[in-house]
Amino acid sequence: MGRVALVTGGSRGIGEAISKALKAEGYEVAATYAGNDEKAAAFTKETGIKTYKWNVADYEASAAGIAKVEADLGPIEVVVANAGITRDAPFHRMTPEQWKEVIETHLNTLHPVWPGMRERKFGRVIVISSINGQKGQFAQVNYAATKAGDLGIVKSLAQEGARAGITANAVCPGYIATEMVMAVPEKVRESIIAQIPAGRLGEPEEIARCVVFLASDDAGFINGSTISANGAQFFV
Numbered sequence: 272m273g274r275v276a277l278v279t280g281g282s283r284g285i286g287e288a289i290s291k292a293l294k295a296e297g298y299e300v301a302a303t304y305a306g307n308d309e310k311a312a313a314f315t316k317e318t319g320i321k322t323y324k325w326n327v328a329d330y331e332a333s334a335a336g337i338a339k340v341e342a343d344l345g346p347i348e349v350v351v352a353n354a355g356i357t358r359d360a361p362f363h364r365m366t367p368e369q370w371k372e373v374i375e376t377h378l379n380t381l382h383p384v385w386p387g388m389r390e391r392k393f394g395r396v397i398v399i400s401s402i403n404g405q406k407g408q409f410a411q412v413n414y415a416a417t418k419a420g421d422l423g424i425v426k427s428l429a430q431e432g433a434r435a436g437i438t439a440n441a442v443c444p445g446y447i448a449t450e451m452v453m454a455v456p457e458k459v460r461e462s463i464i465a466q467i468p469a470g471r472l473g474e475p476e477e478i479a480r481c482v483v484f485l486a487s488d489d490a491g492f493i494n495g496s497t498i499s500a501n502g503a504q505f506f507v
């Protein structure tokens with residue numbers, strides 16, 4: 272049996288590509304989702320990957336969900352914090368609900384898996400941040416705050432986990448062709464692509480390959496790092 276990998280938001284979009292890529296590498300994958308039962312069922316039917324439904328913004332639900340995954344599959348050795356949402360508005364029009372929903376969804380996943388990784392002296396934490404956490408973005412103060420927060424999280428966890436055989440790294444995707452990006456009006460999407468020197472959106476599989484590498488034994492000395500995959504749109 273391969274290592275157990277948990278991918279939050281793993282049933283569609285970038286997460287779906289990550290779940291499939293990890294499975295192809297021999298991992299025992301559990302994919303979580305929030306509410307899209309139909310897509311999750313189709314994903315399981317296609318891939319054979321088990322899905323689990325909980326709201327990552329709810330700490331107790333996350334802890335209970337993680338316990339269930341571990342009871343079903345064994346200890347989680349790789350966690351990919353990928354689930355994410357946008358609730359965009361210029362700051363002066365952003366509602367407290369838009370602020371709270373994004374902050375809570377993005378910064379709440381990792382704590383319950385950490386003690387087990389420390390005890391077993393092995394872990395791979397991979398957080399899917401964003402180019403907009405690196406450079407900021409108009410109408411995304413909430414989103415950029417959490418995605419920049421992800422980078423602080425992995426740098427801190429890297430220092431805490433290094434002696435216990437745990438690495439924590441982030442991937443910052445640029446604009447990727449998922450429902451999240453395809454949902455923006457076509458004109459806006461065209462103006463986004465015009466800002467990408469590669470002249471195209473990224474593919475979810477291009478992010479998945481970064482995750483597979485960071486999860487591997489070969490990446491054991493890479494800790495607290497950020498991989499940017501953005502078609503040359505932004506350099507840190």
Ligand code: NDP
Binds near residue numbers: 284356448449
């Ligand atoms: P999608 O909207 O395509 O998929 C989001 C996934 O997250 C779904 O599986 C969804 O579940 C799940 N999810 C959302 N909210 C919750 C929640 N509260 N609890 C549990 N699961 C939840 O997103 P993308 O694939 O585009 O994005 C994935 C990650 O990559 C996000 O963190 C995003 O911020 C980041 N990112 C994306 C970029 C892009 O261009 N697409 C660029 C940079 C970063 P359900 O199916 O049930 O709704």
